[in-house]
Amino acid sequence: MQNTIPKRIFDFLKDLPPFTLLGKERLMDISEQVVVQYKKRGETIFRQGDEPEAYFYIVHEGAVHLLNQREGEGDVLVDECDEGDLFGIRPLLAEEPYALTAVAKEECLLYAIPTANFPQIMEENPKVALYLASTFAVEARPKALPVHKNYSLSGEIGNQEAESLVEVQSIERSKQPITCSAETSIKEAALIMSEKEVGSIIIVDGKQQPIGIVTDKDFRMKVVTGRFALEESIRQIMSSPVITARSDLSMADVQIKMIRHKINHLCLTENGEDNSAVIGVISEHDLMVMQGNNPAILIREMKRSTEVREMKRIRIRAEELLEKYLDQEVSISYITNIMSEINDALIVRAIELSMKELETKGKTKPQVDFCWMALGSEGRREQLLRTDQDSALVFSDVPSSDYEAVKAYFLDLASQVTDKLNECGFDYCPADMMASNPQWCLSLQEWKAQFSKWIHSPTPKAVLHSTIFFDFRPVFGNFSLAESLTEHIFSDLDQQSLFMTYLAKNAVGKPPPLTFFRNFVVEKSGEHKDEFDIKARAMMPLTDAARVLILHARQGKINNTFRRFEELADLDPNNKELFEQAADAYEILMRYRALQGLKNKDTGRYLKPSDLSKMERLNLRNSFKPIGELQTLIATRFQVMYVR
Amino acid sequence: MNSKLKKMIFNLFKRRETGLESLPAFWKTYHTSFEQAYDRKTPIEDIRFVCFDTETTGLDPQKDQILSLGAIAVQNWEIKVSERLEFMVHQEYQPVGQAIEVHGILPKKREESLSEREAVEHFLAFIRQSVLIGHHVGFDINMINIALSGILKKKLKLKNASVDTINLAKRLLPPTHHLSSGELSLDQLAQKYQLPMQDRHTAAGDAYMTAILFLKMLDKLEKRGNKTLSDLLRK
Numbered sequence: 066m067q068n069t070i071p072k073r074i075f076d077f078l079k080d081l082p083p084f085t086l087l088g089k090e091r092l093m094d095i096s097e098q099v100v101v102q103y104k105k106r107g108e109t110i111f112r113q114g115d116e117p118e119a120y121f122y123i124v125h126e127g128a129v130h131l132l133n134q135r136e137g138e139g140d141v142l143v144d145e146c147d148e149g150d151l152f153g154i155r156p157l158l159a160e161e162p163y164a165l166t167a168v169a170k171e172e173c174l175l176y177a178i179p180t181a182n183f184p185q186i187m188e189e190n191p192k193v194a195l196y197l198a199s200t201f202a203v204e205a206r207p208k209a210l211p212v213h214k215n216y217s218l219s220g221e222i223g224n225q226e227a228e229s230l231v232e233v234q235s236i237e238r239s240k241q242p243i244t245c246s247a248e249t250s251i252k253e254a255a256l257i258m259s260e261k262e263v264g265s266i267i268i269v270d271g272k273q274q275p276i277g278i279v280t281d282k283d284f285r286m287k288v289v290t291g292r293f294a295l296e297e298s299i300r301q302i303m304s305s306p307v308i309t310a311r312s313d314l315s316m317a318d319v320q321i322k323m324i325r326h327k328i329n330h331l332c333l334t335e336n337g338e339d340n341s342a343v344i345g346v347i348s349e350h351d352l353m354v355m356q357g358n359n360p361a362i363l364i365r366e367m368k369r370s371t372e373v374r375e376m377k378r379i380r381i382r383a384e385e386l387l388e389k390y391l392d393q394e395v396s397i398s399y400i401t402n403i404m405s406e407i408n409d410a411l412i413v414r415a416i417e418l419s420m421k422e423l424e425t426k427g428k429t430k431p432q433v434d435f436c437w438m439a440l441g442s443e444g445r446r447e448q449l450l451r452t453d454q455d456s457a458l459v460f461s462d463v464p465s466s467d468y469e470a471v472k473a474y475f476l477d478l479a480s481q482v483t484d485k486l487n488e489c490g491f492d493y494c495p496a497d498m499m500a501s502n503p504q505w506c507l508s509l510q511e512w513k514a515q516f517s518k519w520i521h522s523p524t525p526k527a528v529l530h531s532t533i534f535f536d537f538r539p540v541f542g543n544f545s546l547a548e549s550l551t552e553h554i555f556s557d558l559d560q561q562s563l564f565m566t567y568l569a570k571n572a573v574g575k576p577p578p579l580t581f582f583r584n585f586v587v588e589k590s591g592e593h594k595d596e597f598d599i600k601a602r603a604m605m606p607l608t609d610a611a612r613v614l615i616l617h618a619r620q621g622k623i624n625n626t627f628r629r630f631e632e633l634a635d636l637d638p639n640n641k642e643l644f645e646q647a648a649d650a651y652e653i654l655m656r657y658r659a660l661q662g663l664k665n666k667d668t669g670r671y672l673k674p675s676d677l678s679k680m681e682r683l684n685l686r687n688s689f690k691p692i693g694e695l696q697t698l699i700a701t702r703f704q705v706m707y708v709r
Numbered sequence: 710m711n712s713k714l715k716k717m718i719f720n721l722f723k724r725r726e727t728g729l730e731s732l733p734a735f736w737k738t739y740h741t742s743f744e745q746a747y748d749r750k751t752p753i754e755d756i757r758f759v760c761f762d763t764e765t766t767g768l769d770p771q772k773d774q775i776l777s778l779g780a781i782a783v784q785n786w787e788i789k790v791s792e793r794l795e796f797m798v799h800q801e802y803q804p805v806g807q808a809i810e811v812h813g814i815l816p817k818k819r820e821e822s823l824s825e826r827e828a829v830e831h832f833l834a835f836i837r838q839s840v841l842i843g844h845h846v847g848f849d850i851n852m853i854n855i856a857l858s859g860i861l862k863k864k865l866k867l868k869n870a871s872v873d874t875i876n877l878a879k880r881l882l883p884p885t886h887h888l889s890s891g892e893l894s895l896d897q898l899a900q901k902y903q904l905p906m907q908d909r910h911t912a913a914g915d916a917y918m919t920a921i922l923f924l925k926m927l928d929k930l931e932k933r934g935n936k937t938l939s940d941l942l943r944k
Contacts, residue, residue, distance in 0.1 A: 066793075066794065066795055066796055067795040067796060067797070067913060068795070069779065069795055069911050069913040069914050069917070070779075070781060070790055070793055070795065070913050070914070070916075070917045071790050073914070073917065074790060096790065097790055097791055098790065098791055099790045100787050100788065100789050100790065101787065101788040101789075101790065101921070102786060102787050102788075103786045103787070103788075103921075103924040103925070103928065104786070105786075105928050126903075172925070172928060174921065177787075
């Protein structure tokens, strides 16, 4: 038989994660088994508490609301699923009733996909399991991990190994396995469990080897129902043998093992078999928490780190997290938040440690407030990869008699900090735009004078500096110093509008990176000949455009380029669509650059158009579209043709 | 009733029985499925519908032949992708007419296709007593009927109830609506009901599109109080 009809299903699924991760044949098999369901507006698809169905769903057309229906609290909308979104995947991952109710918000066509083959698919392809697990985490805990839907650059980037379960060790430390002997009474075991606040207990023999496990569920099913009395031994109600695993399993492996055996607790033993001693227990709940808490753990560990080596190691783990997030197509706004929190924590820790070190050398901090400011991409909270550092330091005005000593201290501090950041993998700024440079370590008064000079005599160099310095963001110290600098800049801008024109002219200086024939503009010579410079050609024009427009709107606190565009969309409804497109475009470019950088172990700045798939080229090309329009808008608004 | 008349009726009955006896098994199986024919009061969600389409060498059922056939089942607001038929049909003679170019089906693809007889056998086994749905369904039924008569060497017709999606589309228009030309074509209806436009001109593709269109129209018809088979069969 021919397969025109399954091919249509296939064509829809092939661009959507996790199907992007599947081979063609496998996906064709799945397409053959799809049931296309029509849902009337307002129809309930499944209800909270219902037993799971044999399908999970993808919205082909229409919209579905996921509701939390708690008694007495009414319905709470947890998520809306639109075309291409996955929902109802609980039956794939847990033998539990639905946690939410799904209702067709409008008339819908759903693709119902049988779950039967998925355990095998997930086993063959751990990334599918990981993706589904993260989507599941979203369903279970609303808005925790917004999964980005529309821009799948491709599923093929990234290595094929399963991500390592970095946190297993910390779990073991924090969670000693709770055990008891087989002769313990049910009542005693229950008391131990409630005292230790655990959901499971491992029954061990004299050698601490696991012979059985009892979970909350066993109590519900076997004791509360009266089938076994409290005085009987725990042996009576335990599940045996215990499913065991080694502690170095990947997260995906654990997930799959649980699915295959239909269990919620996995017992970790020394050699992974049940003939060695118990060293820990991992529950499905632990898995969820781990997935959600990864960044929190990293930030906490960063704050507690005591040496640079440790900071570097944590930052490398953050990069693994970044890779996982990109792979799972988590939204860029979430990723940038997490990564800049981690970067900030690293900078803060570097400053704190440096101050301590100086103190041990007898150099105490003068009683003067200061503020460490991040500039450039870190200032904009967009530094996903460890590119170079840009920073500045501002300190409170001091009597001129103290100035030399105070400045010397802060320069000393700044060099210590930049050295540490360098050791952590952030290169020194080639143009020396760092707080350790005497030019960029200034008192508030000096900084105000410096910005005034740039604003009132906008030489090309001044404009270039301002593109970096205007993205400053306080990271450590007294933030009000940075705020008064912002105020000063705005009042100066009010007096000198010509500066904005120069800044605008700079922003329109780099045309959209497409030639007349819709090909990428590549570098003509040098080390990166025939490569595309994604930073200079596509990202900087957007960054520059966002900066000039947001400065013009006098919005000082928003530094992030796509947030700036989002804010502009709110402020200027006439150009809402363009600004939204620009925000989307910037997110795509950031994602692409990060993927590229991780793949090539570099800054991701240069890429070969010939290496891109058709889909990727199309995606990138689309993201160039708003550049030209933005530049026209800026050129008109700021009358750039009148300045030279 | 006098005995002569009784005998006549009996003979008539007997002749019909023998008539069925002499026909191939596939027809008998098909025929028997109508013992469970749908009552006109059957609620819509209990009915198995089969949406189908044929591509032919032309528009004259007497002269033209089936080139390909696509069919898909719809029941209880669901389309199961696995419950479908799609194949090409080859003819004993070279097909004549322009349709070949339009559909891009050339006779040389013979090895991948079924003979007309195989096609009809498969089709009957698939549809059983289901209600047939199609865009201009009368034409497609006619094509099958003629093929069927040719195969059985006997003038026999499909016994299924059928619903034309064109008729449904008309019923959903306001009574005073002035029809413009092409308004009820599958393409235009697909646009109106926001169906994804994909490669047209394959029988299976059109059958699938008709199935989705049918579900969308069914929802609207149901809201207007159409609940049973007889509501659906109304002209």
